[in-house]
Structure formats: structure tokens, C-alpha cells
Amino acid sequence: MSKKGQPKAGFIALQKPLIMPTISNRGQACPPSPIRKLVPFSDEAKKRGVKVYHLNIGQPDIETPENVLEKIRTMDLKVIEYSHSAGILSYRKKLVEYYNRVGIEVSPEEMIVTTGGSEGILFTLMVCLNPGDEVIIPEPFYANYNGFAIAAGVVVKPIGSFIDDGFGLPPMSAFEEAITPRTKAIMICNPNNPTGYLYSKEELELLRDIVKKHDLYLFSDEVYREFCYDGKQHYSVMNLEGIDQNVVLLDSISKRYSACGVRIGVMISKNKEIMSTAMKFAQARLSPPTFGQIAGEEAVNTPASYLVKVLAEYVQRRDIVVESINRMDGCFCPNPGGAFYAVARLPIDDSDKFCQWLLEDFSYEGQTVMLAPATGFYSTPGRGKDEVRISYVLNLTDLKNAMKCLEEGLKVYPGRK
Amino acid sequence: MSKKGQPKAGFIALQKPLIMPTISNRGQACPPSPIRKLVPFSDEAKKRGVKVYHLNIGQPDIETPENVLEKIRTMDLKVIEYSHSAGILSYRKKLVEYYNRVGIEVSPEEMIVTTGGSEGILFTLMVCLNPGDEVIIPEPFYANYNGFAIAAGVVVKPIGSFIDDGFGLPPMSAFEEAITPRTKAIMICNPNNPTGYLYSKEELELLRDIVKKHDLYLFSDEVYREFCYDGKQHYSVMNLEGIDQNVVLLDSISKRYSACGVRIGVMISKNKEIMSTAMKFAQARLSPPTFGQIAGEEAVNTPASYLVKVLAEYVQRRDIVVESINRMDGCFCPNPGGAFYAVARLPIDDSDKFCQWLLEDFSYEGQTVMLAPATGFYSTPGRGKDEVRISYVLNLTDLKNAMKCLEEGLKVYPGRK
Numbered sequence: 047m048s049k050k051g052q053p054k055a056g057f058i059a060l061q062k063p064l065i066m067p068t069i070s071n072r073g074q075a076c077p078p079s080p081i082r083k084l085v086p087f088s089d090e091a092k093k094r095g096v097k098v099y100h101l102n103i104g105q106p107d108i109e110t111p112e113n114v115l116e117k118i119r120t121m122d123l124k125v126i127e128y129s130h131s132a133g134i135l136s137y138r139k140k141l142v143e144y145y146n147r148v149g150i151e152v153s154p155e156e157m158i159v160t161t162g163g164s165e166g167i168l169f170t171l172m173v174c175l176n177p178g179d180e181v182i183i184p185e186p187f188y189a190n191y192n193g194f195a196i197a198a199g200v201v202v203k204p205i206g207s208f209i210d211d212g213f214g215l216p217p218m219s220a221f222e223e224a225i226t227p228r229t230k231a232i233m234i235c236n237p238n239n240p241t242g243y244l245y246s247k248e249e250l251e252l253l254r255d256i257v258k259k260h261d262l263y264l265f266s267d268e269v270y271r272e273f274c275y276d277g278k279q280h281y282s283v284m285n286l287e288g289i290d291q292n293v294v295l296l297d298s299i300s301k302r303y304s305a306c307g308v309r310i311g312v313m314i315s316k317n318k319e320i321m322s323t324a325m326k327f328a329q330a331r332l333s334p335p336t337f338g339q340i341a342g343e344e345a346v347n348t349p350a351s352y353l354v355k356v357l358a359e360y361v362q363r364r365d366i367v368v369e370s371i372n373r374m375d376g377c378f379c380p381n382p383g384g385a386f387y388a389v390a391r392l393p394i395d396d397s398d399k400f401c402q403w404l405l406e407d408f409s410y411e412g413q414t415v416m417l418a419p420a421t422g423f424y425s426t427p428g429r430g431k432d433e434v435r436i437s438y439v440l441n442l443t444d445l446k447n448a449m450k451c452l453e454e455g456l457k458v459y460p461g462r463k
Numbered sequence: 464m465s466k467k468g469q470p471k472a473g474f475i476a477l478q479k480p481l482i483m484p485t486i487s488n489r490g491q492a493c494p495p496s497p498i499r500k501l502v503p504f505s506d507e508a509k510k511r512g513v514k515v516y517h518l519n520i521g522q523p524d525i526e527t528p529e530n531v532l533e534k535i536r537t538m539d540l541k542v543i544e545y546s547h548s549a550g551i552l553s554y555r556k557k558l559v560e561y562y563n564r565v566g567i568e569v570s571p572e573e574m575i576v577t578t579g580g581s582e583g584i585l586f587t588l589m590v591c592l593n594p595g596d597e598v599i600i601p602e603p604f605y606a607n608y609n610g611f612a613i614a615a616g617v618v619v620k621p622i623g624s625f626i627d628d629g630f631g632l633p634p635m636s637a638f639e640e641a642i643t644p645r646t647k648a649i650m651i652c653n654p655n656n657p658t659g660y661l662y663s664k665e666e667l668e669l670l671r672d673i674v675k676k677h678d679l680y681l682f683s684d685e686v687y688r689e690f691c692y693d694g695k696q697h698y699s700v701m702n703l704e705g706i707d708q709n710v711v712l713l714d715s716i717s718k719r720y721s722a723c724g725v726r727i728g729v730m731i732s733k734n735k736e737i738m739s740t741a742m743k744f745a746q747a748r749l750s751p752p753t754f755g756q757i758a759g760e761e762a763v764n765t766p767a768s769y770l771v772k773v774l775a776e777y778v779q780r781r782d783i784v785v786e787s788i789n790r791m792d793g794c795f796c797p798n799p800g801g802a803f804y805a806v807a808r809l810p811i812d813d814s815d816k817f818c819q820w821l822l823e824d825f826s827y828e829g830q831t832v833m834l835a836p837a838t839g840f841y842s843t844p845g846r847g848k849d850e851v852r853i854s855y856v857l858n859l860t861d862l863k864n865a866m867k868c869l870e871e872g873l874k875v876y877p878g879r880k
Contacts, residue, residue, distance in 0.1 A: 067647055067680050067709070069740050073590040079746035082548065109541045118754065119536050124526045126724040126758070131499065161578050161726065164748040172614055173490040177594060193747025197589055199616065230484055263484050292484070300545075307543040307753030309578065309726075323486050329496035330610025331581040336724030337535065337754035341543070 080422020242382020497839020
């Protein structure tokens, strides 16, 4: 036996000649992205000449604002240097202007510009929780939180929200039941990915009370802040009174300005200890992308008309998706108040099988649709098996065609219930 | 007492009104960047009107190639989308062309484009090591490895290289002594940051033998590959025979094309399990920056004359630094074979104090120099107290002025030995 307790090579003739060091436990535990794991099947479908409508990923087709693209085209940098590890100061000052505009008071010192919202989530978990500590997240939740939690050694404790309630905040009793001595934080996404649910001020105040009562952190992912419909207003956790030392706001310009590829987010907190500790991890990775920060700084100057137009477009799309699905036999889709996602219940045996089948074995007039199985957004085994997440990120014509594919697919799917 | 075992607020009148949840242990353990921690003192010096020569950070003043900047200016993207999580395929194919040119055989499937070399290091530690596992690194080493190790819960076991040997590879006996049942990997940086040492093929073959003998991983940070001087050739760990399943290559375009701010690196391995596991973490953070990948793809087309000119420039700079320091009384600087760093021994009591003193209490003709105390590059307490790292990233005139400042500073430094 070797020092690692594995049989040494050579004892059995058929064994591999070299015992390799093993992959880490967290590496094995990290789930593949439920949003991206079906990509090989869509690639195969495209090879067969099938047109695939991508409703599986939060990549909008909306154009990045022209002023942002023009800014990049007219940069006169000679050396693409590292920036400040917390982000270019002029960009952070510009962000203050943006946040003030949406009613959030914040200073440049309370921000670290991150590489996408993703990095902010990882920093936050690394800084605030020890390995083995628990974070409570209402499920279904953005699947990639699992990857960051595993990277940080943090345990996600899901508590259920349900499609029949439109995925509203779970009752406080569910939070109380989930809290253990290892519970350190609650995390939400508002408006929510994958459900599109927009938390009300009243729901957030309930969260504030429980956070205060148990001395917890509250992490809020508000990257879809601007996408609120039907006259509803977004309320930020930054404006909850009495818990400013507990709150971390996670944000990104990816969705707001349809600029996912710039990889620019921001982590914000009034808690100096959180920020100075996060800064050490930020310094280790040197700086966020320079081009993206230049784009982000200009993006704050985007005319208000841009978002007005984008919102009108998303509302039309949402209405098509929700109405189409609710007309389909045995299907149900609550009407989401924000973001550009909806979770629908379908009369199917297994959403993973169904989504794969749509790509592998089905087409309607040479077309099919790619959806994200909702199972990947739940931590509780068995939940989401008859649900899918739909990102309404395609133009109205494509979206209607995609809905038609879904409708026709459901008619002939062998696993229909 | 609260559930966390801390005294509840209110028991003692002078206590803070709210007990906050605590910062994580790893957050507290993460060291501040030794390269950046003196920044407040240089800011103060500048406010007093002192010109500060920055030899503390690996941010070259060399211009990014014009073809790269022009490519960004002429992009015709309308939507800045997420890319493939492993990086844009056309960029990975272009990287194959680059690596073939420098004698490394690799395919696009063996690469994940990362957000700077930094992210590749973090992925590698996360994927290959469990918390508590050990990685052996010859010291002094790039200080930010500490931050990534702490993030991954990995223990760095330093083994000494020494200035009197020019910082060559420690003897194999030192590696053997450092290996424990928890040792999982050896990590090197070649050419080395901070010492500039270029490992020979023979040294790398010794490493290969020990890696094979103990079933270890070998991680090699080769971001300074192109910066080899005096006719010396770089030898990559990718070309070591018999350990291709053990090797991970970490690379970045930051230094090669003086494009640190694009944040584009790459993680390369022939080990499919490492790559498929790293891919799960890569998918969780969605994608590396799109603009930077476009820059990186064009960078491979940079005319060979660009690097020839840059290398000639660096050799002149190195010669000025090394010759100047070796002429100073009581100082010693080995002649580095690569990168753009040198570690020098100075007749001082404490390099942290000295570097701070240069900024806080010293100037020569209205100028001073900012250096990185070498203590931050060692893990062993006490080592590096009479050494500094010098990055020769300024033009020849500035570099000469900086050396003069150092010389004059040493004459009057109160802690001179």
C-alpha cells in the first residue's frame, strides 16, 4: 500500500501503471451546471439541421447600449494595466451616482468591483462563513450558488418556496425551523432567478426581523433590480433599517445593460470588516477586468430610454410565455413580477429527461426548444421534476415559435403524465 | 449567551448594541498583499509632492501591442455575450498555435481560459487538493499563492531557496523532508516571481522524478515564459516525459503582451479528470471576460519583433538594476535569468520598515522609490528581512533615478546594519 492507502501499481497486472493523485472531494461534489449540461445535445441537434431556440440560459439577445460599445471603440489606452483591486476609483464614483438614482446611499469605499456578480458571491461566502457553516436559501435558487458554496465549503440549507404560491417568500416558521447553531446567513435573489418572483417590502422586513433576531448575515443578489413589471417597485436590502452591518449587496451590470461578457459586478456592504477582509481576497486576484470597468462606467450614462424600451420588450415576452403556457393542457406558469425568467409546471415525468428528449428525439417543423430542467435549481431531491425554467431572452417571433415547439412536444412526449 | 456562545448584547451597558456575526477564520488568516500594503504610504508621499518610482509591482510600462488595441477598437459586436465557460473556441484554437510555436503540444479541449492566471491557480488548488492537503512551494514565492491557498483551505509547505545560490531549485533532500502523508502537490513559478530564477531542464527533471515517486501533482506557473535572457531557453513542465497526468500548466497573457488589465489566463492539463472537474467551477462563474479573449486571440498574431524589442529592453533594465545594486556597499543581487524581477540583499534591519521609511521619511531631490519587502514572499518567519523585490518595469532613465534613490536612502537609513 502507498502512503495514501491505495494499492500500489503493479500488484495486479491489469491495473494502470501509475496511481494518480486523486481529485478533491469538493471537485467531485460540485454539480455540473443544470443550465449548461444539455449543451452537447443541442450541439447534436444543430448538427442534424434542427433550429434550437435557446430559452435555457440568461443570455439576453438585447443589444448592449451603443454608447457603451462606442466608449470601448474610442479608448485611447496605450497599456492595459491592472486597476485598483477594488476597481477603478472613477468607476466606483460613477456607481455611487447610479445607486443614488435608484435610492441606495453608498460610498466608493463600501464597494469592491468584482469579476461578474459571481466573484462577489464567492468573496462573500469566503469572508463571512467558515467551512461547515450554513446559509439558508429559499429554493428554487440560482443553481450556481451551489458551486460557490462548495468552493467555500459552505452548506446550503434550502427552504421551500412553491409554484402554487407564485414562489413567494417561505413563511418565517420555515426559516426558524431551518436555523441551527451553524447558521450564519440567509441569501436571496431579488427579483428571483429562476422564478422571476419580486419580493415585497413587507417580505423583506420579515427577513430583516429574523436576521436581527438570530444575528445573521443577509446576502442579496439584486442583479435583476431594473427588471420589475406591472408598476411594481424594487426594494433593496440596503434600505432595511437596523441591519446595515449584516447586509451584503451583490450586483452585476451583465443583465442591466445586456453586457454579460464584460464580467463586471460589485460587492457592497456598510460593514467595514467584511469589506477590508474581502479586499485581501480581491488583492490576491489583482484586479477586475479593465475593459469591462470602462464599459461599466460609461453604462451609467446610458439614456433612460434604453431601459424603458428593454422593459417594454420583456413585458411583452413574459406575457407571451405565461399566456402560452397557461393555455397548454395540464400546464401552469405563475406570472413573474420581475427578471426575465419564469418557472412552469408541465405534465411530465422528469424535467431532465424531457429537456433532453426535446433536443435528442423531437423537432417540430425542423425546430425545437432548449429549456433548463428545474431540478438543478432545487437542493431538495425530487423537487422540480415537473418544472422547467424558461428564460425569455429571444425576440417575440422566436419566442412564439419556441412556445409552439413546447406545446407540440408536450403532445407527443412519451413521459407525459 | 446567544446560540453562538457569545455574550448577548445589553448585559454590559458599554457593549455595542448588536452582536454581529463574525468574519470567517480564513478571512482573518488571509494575509494582505505585501506588494500593495504600502500603497497608502506612497499615496501620502505623492501628496507631499514627492515623485515615487514604483518598482514594487509587476505592472510593466511597456505598451500593449498596437494590433491588440486596434482589434478592440474595431470590434463589431452588438451584444457583449457570455462566452463558452472554457473560453471562446476560436481563441483556444489560436492558443494551440501559440503553444505549438513554443514547443508545447496541446489541444483546445485541454484548456480552460481563466480570468487571469489567478483564477487558474484557484481552480487548480480547488480541484486537486482537499482542505488540509499540502502543496510544497520553494520560497520565496509569489505572495498571492497564499491568498489562493487560504481560499482553498490548502496548506503551503515552503522549502527554502537561497540568495547565495541565486535562488536555484532546493535540493531533492529538502523536498523529501517536506513530504508528509498530506502532501498532494509541488508548485513552481518558472521563470520565478520574485527571484527571476529560470529553472534548468535538469532541475525540472529532478522535480519530475520526485513527483513520480510520490504520486504528486506538479503545478507550474509559466506566465514569464517569454522573458528568458542571455540565450537561455525556457523548458516547460508540459514537456517532462512520463508525468503528463500529473501536470497542470498555469499561464496568462498579462505579462507577455503587457496587458495585465485584460484578466486573461489559461489552465492547461492532459489530465481529463482535472479538466472536467475544473470545468464545473468554470461553469459556475459562467465565462472569462469577452473583450480580453478577443484581445488574447489577436495577441497571438503580434509580430515577433514586438517581443524581441521588449526583451532587449528588459535585459538593459536588469543589467542596470543588478550592476547598480552590486556596486552599493553591503548589497548583493544575483543576476536573474528571466522574468522582470530581482531579489536583492540589503544591509538593513527590516525590509518592511525600510520600504515604509523610503516612502514616509525619505526623499532624494524630491524623489523616492517604492520596493516590495521580501518578507511577504516567504512563509518561514524571519526570512526575507534583509531582502527586497525589485520589479524593473520602468524606463531606463527612471530606473537609474530609482537606483540612485535606493543608494542614497541606504546611506542614511537609521536601521542600517
